[in-house]
Each structure stands twice: as C-alpha cells, then as structure tokens.
Amino acid sequence: xxxxxxxxxxxxxxxxxxxxxxxxxxxxxxxxxxxxxxxxxxxxxxxxxxxxxxxxxxxxxxxxxxxxxxxxxxxxxxxxxxxxxxxxxxxxxxxxxxxxxxxxxxxxxxxxxxxxxxxxxxxxxxxxxxxxxxxxxxxxxxxxxxxxxxxxxxxxxxxxxxxxxxxxxxxxxxxxxxxxxxxxxxxxxxxxxxxxxxxxxxxxxxxxxxxxxxxxxxxxxxxxxxxxxxxxxxxxxxxxxxxxxxxxxxxxxxxxxxxxxxxxxxxxxxxxxxxxxxxxxxxxxxxxxxxxxxxxxxxxxxxxxxxxxxxxxxxxxxxxxxxxxxxxxxxxxxxxxxxxxxxxxxxxxxxxxxxxxxxxxxxxxxxxxxxxxxxxxxxxxxxxxxxxxxxxxxxxxxxxxxxxxxxxxxxxxxxxxxxxxxxxxxxxxxxxxxxxxxxxxxxxxxxxxxxxxxxx
Numbered sequence: 001x002x003x004x005x006x007x008x009x010x011x012x013x014x015x016x017x018x019x020x021x022x023x024x025x026x027x028x029x030x031x032x033x034x035x036x037x038x039x040x041x042x043x044x045x046x047x048x049x050x051x052x053x054x055x056x057x058x059x060x061x062x063x064x065x066x067x068x069x070x071x072x073x074x075x076x077x078x079x080x081x082x083x084x085x086x087x088x089x090x091x092x093x094x095x096x097x098x099x100x101x102x103x104x105x106x107x108x109x110x111x112x113x114x115x116x117x118x119x120x121x122x123x124x125x126x127x128x129x130x131x132x133x134x135x136x137x138x139x140x141x142x143x144x145x146x147x148x149x150x151x152x153x154x155x156x157x158x159x160x161x162x163x164x165x166x167x168x169x170x171x172x173x174x175x176x177x178x179x180x181x182x183x184x185x186x187x188x189x190x191x192x193x194x195x196x197x198x199x200x201x202x203x204x205x206x207x208x209x210x211x212x213x214x215x216x217x218x219x220x221x222x223x224x225x226x227x228x229x230x231x232x233x234x235x236x237x238x239x240x241x242x243x244x245x246x247x248x249x250x251x252x253x254x255x256x257x258x259x260x261x262x263x264x265x266x267x268x269x270x271x272x273x274x275x276x277x278x279x280x281x282x283x284x285x286x287x288x289x290x291x292x293x294x295x296x297x298x299x300x301x302x303x304x305x306x307x308x309x310x311x312x313x314x315x316x317x318x319x320x321x322x323x324x325x326x327x328x329x330x331x332x333x334x335x336x337x338x339x340x341x342x343x344x345x346x347x348x349x350x351x352x353x354x355x356x357x358x359x360x361x362x363x364x365x366x367x368x369x370x371x372x373x374x375x376x377x378x379x380x381x382x383x384x385x386x387x388x389x390x391x392x393x394x395x396x397x398x399x400x401x402x403x404x405x406x407x408x409x410x411x412x413x414x415x416x417x418x419x420x421x422x423x424x425x426x427x428x429x430x431x432x433x434x435x436x437x438x439x440x441x442x443x444x445x446x447x448x449x450x451x452x453x454x455x456x
Contacts (some may be wrong), residue, residue, distance in 0.1 A: 011332060043165060067140075092422075093432075100400075112403060112430050114390070117436070132184075132256070171241055173232045201220075229247060275429070282402070291358060301430075345378070384400075
C-alpha cells in the first residue's frame with residue numbers, strides 16, 4: 001500500500017471523514033479482500049428505461065456483427081467454422097466445484113459454469129467482443145461515408161487491396177494494459193489501419209511482442225493504465241486522420257460486450273439451463289476499468305431483468321469501480337487517492353480509476369463488488385488446470401471465488417435473504433466469466449501454474 005498522508009485531502013475531505021462515511025474503506029486501504037453490496041440496486045424494468053443506452057442499440061450491434069460475419073470468416077481462417085461469428089462456449093466445471101466445496105467446507109448450492117471468453121477466437125479474451133466491434137464500427141463508418149460500402153453490400157469487399165489502402169491512410173490509437181490492445185491491434189491491422197497501442201507498465205511482454213509481429217506500433221509507458229490512456233488520447237487529438245478508442249467512455253465498446261448476453265441466452269436455453277425467479281442466474285465478472293463487465297452486465301439485465309444478479313470482481317490492489325460506486329464519486333476518485341498502489345499480477349484488471357460511463361450505468365443494476373488477492377487467483381488457476389485441464393490467465397480467475405463468498409460471508413448471506421433468493425439457491429446457476437488465457441505462451445502459463453501450485 002502506498003503511503004497517504006493523514007492530512008492529504010481527497011476531493012476536499014480528510015481521510016478520517018472518508019473513513020467515517022465509508023467504514024469499509026479501512027479494509028480496502030489495507031488491501032484486504034472485501035465484499036460490497038450495492039445499496040443503489042433497483043428493479044431492472046423501470047431502471048433500464050431511464051438509462052442512456054437501450055436494448056435496440058444492442059440489437060443493432062448484433063446485426064452489425066452479422067453484416068461483418070462473411071468478411072471476418074474470410075480474414076480470419078479460425079472463424080470459418082463459425083461462419084464469422086466470434087463466440088465462446090459455456091462449460092459446467094463439476095470437478096472444480098467439487099474441489100472448491102472440499103477446500104472451503106461449503107457445499108455450493110446450484111451449479112458452477114464457466115463462460116469461456118478466455119477461448120474466444122482471434123484475440124483470446126473478452127476484449128475480442130468490444131475491441132473488435134469498435135474497430136468494425138469505425139471501418140464501416142469510414143467506408144460508408146466514402147461511398148466504398150453500402151449496407152446491403154457483401155462486406156467481403158472490405159478486404160480488397162484498394163479498400164485496405166484507403167484504411168491505411170487512417171490511424172487508430174488505444175491505451176491498454178494488454179488485452180484490449182491485442183484485440184484493437186489484431187483487428188485494426190487486419191483491416192489495413194495504422195494502429196498504435198499505448199501500453200502501461202502492467203502489460204505482459206508477450207502481448208507487446210505479438211502486436212509488433214502484426215505490424216502494430218507499441219508505445220510503452222513506465223506508468224499505469226490511466227496515463228497510457230491519456231497519452232493515446234493526446235496523440236489522437238494531434239492527428240486529424242486518427243481515431244481514439246476510449247476504453248473509459250466508449251459506447252461502441254460497451255455495446256460490443258453487451259451482445260454477449262443475447263448469445264448467452266441462446267446457449268443457456270440449448271443447454272437446458274432455466275433462468276427465472278425460481279432459477280436465479282448469478283454472473284461473476286472480472287473488472288478493470290469496467291467496460292467489459294459493464295457491457296455484459298447491462299446486456300444480461302436487458303435479457304433477464306431481476307432474475308440475474310451481477311457481481312464485479314477486482315484485485316485488492318486495484319479496487320477502481322468499487323471505490324467509484326461506493327463513494328458515489330465515480331471516475332473522480334482512484335485507488336491511488338486512497339493509498340492503494342494499483343500493482344497486481346492480474347494485468348487485465350490493473351486499473352486505478354474507473355470508467356464514469358460504466359459506473360453511472362451500473363449504479364442501479366449491479367448487485368455488488370468483491371475484491372480478491374493475487375495469491376488466490378494463482379491458487380485457483382492451478383486448481384482449474386488440475387481439475388478441468390483449463391488454462392486461464394490470473395485476471396480470468398477473479399470471478400471464481402464469488403459463488404463461495406455468497407454462501408460463506410455474513411453480509412452476502414443476509415443479502416440473499418433480503419432479496420428472497422435463499423430458498424431458490426439449489427436451482428441457481430453460478431456463471432463465472434473467464435476473460436482471457438488461451439493466447440498466453442506455454443512457458444508463461446507453466447510459470448503461472450507452478451506459482452499456483454507452490455501457493456497451494
């Protein structure tokens with residue numbers, strides 16, 4: 001934990017005043033794992049009507065991805081089998097559930113299911129949803145405006161050399177801790193754009209190397225995520241042919257993630273998994289700046305309303321959205337303001353300041369946020385490898401402790417009672433969103449698993 005002077009004011013208030021108003025801050029500042037339940041949670045039906053993004057926009061995003069499907073299948077051979085649709089499977093993890101039951105001494109009520117965004121084709125993480133979608137939106141917009149494309153055209157024409165040369169006159173910039181940069185870089189380069197990814201100190205070397213192999217310019221910063229984003233924004237402002245992907249405020253990214261909920265609905269139905277009042281769905285979503293989990297949670301609320309309960313999971317050292325929502329100050333506060341260092345092995349979640357857009361969208365919809373220690377992420381990573389032969393990167397395990405927190409922690413148990421859910425928990429589906437891992441080099445993954453085994 002960074003040292004914060006007792007006299008330092010945070011948004012004009014002393015540390016003591018903050019602690020008095022929000023007693024949970026003591027544990028957050030000491031980087032202890034916490035559970036925060038959202039007192040602002042409201043009924044979905046009325047709330048969704050008041051928000052600035054609507055269901056129709058998710059449906060439009062879904063249609064855009066369908067328009068691009070044939071093009072994507074042509075550009076990425078890995079998508080030929082799915083005819084250009086980038087999607088991941090769901091998978092019950094019975095052996096992992098048995099292992100965690102044994103370890104925690106809690107028989108989890110309901111079933112534990114993984115959503116394997118870790119294995120999404122093209123860029124191997126949840127960012128393949130929002131990141132790729134935003135690049136496609138930008139490419140489509142430019143081509144339509146230039147008269148090179150009409151909505152009824154076969155989008156495969158975008159792969160023609162003259163269209164790629166046209167895209168090559170334009171630049172895309174993005175700030176990233178790693179996975180968003182990968183998705184933007186891979187998709188942007190495939191379309192012919194010049195792409196610059198501004199990477200914070202948390203980004204893994206292999207992600208930088210892979211981007212450079214694809215012809216993407218990578219700029220490295222010895223600072224954290226927010227400053228890399230600021231650098232990307234500034235560089236883009238200085239270039240009229242540049243487009244900045246704003247991870248903190250982008251509606252397109254948010255909608256790309258939200259489409260996941262429409263597809264999940266079909267997957268759950270096909271698997272015979274019911275979701276209704278008597279069969280609640282709990283979603284546990286690893287959270288960095290908030291765009292990915294925010295978009296997914298928003299989509300899930302559109303599809304399932306009050307029958308889905310969404311929790312964000314953050315590292316104890318990067319509680320960005322937790323602080324933004326708990327204090328009500330949204331993007332005005334950061335982990336560093338409260339002396340929390342934002343240093344975590346969960347590189348995809350290493351964000352100190354949250355997205356204001358996401359905090360405002362989630363304030364009435366999110367059930368809560370909990371934090372997890374890095375050591376637990378590594379232990380879970382090793383256990384998942386051992387029980388299910390599934391390999392994820394550390395940040396992708398943040399959702400895994402959620403179901404057991406619900407069954408074990410006093411304030412969570414009480415919350416279930418208040419929500420009238422206790423009697424239905426045997427029928428619950430606990431959906432842990434696995435956000436990345438399939439592109440991690442074998443040597444690096446072996447080191448993760450070894451570290452997890454040592455901690456066990």
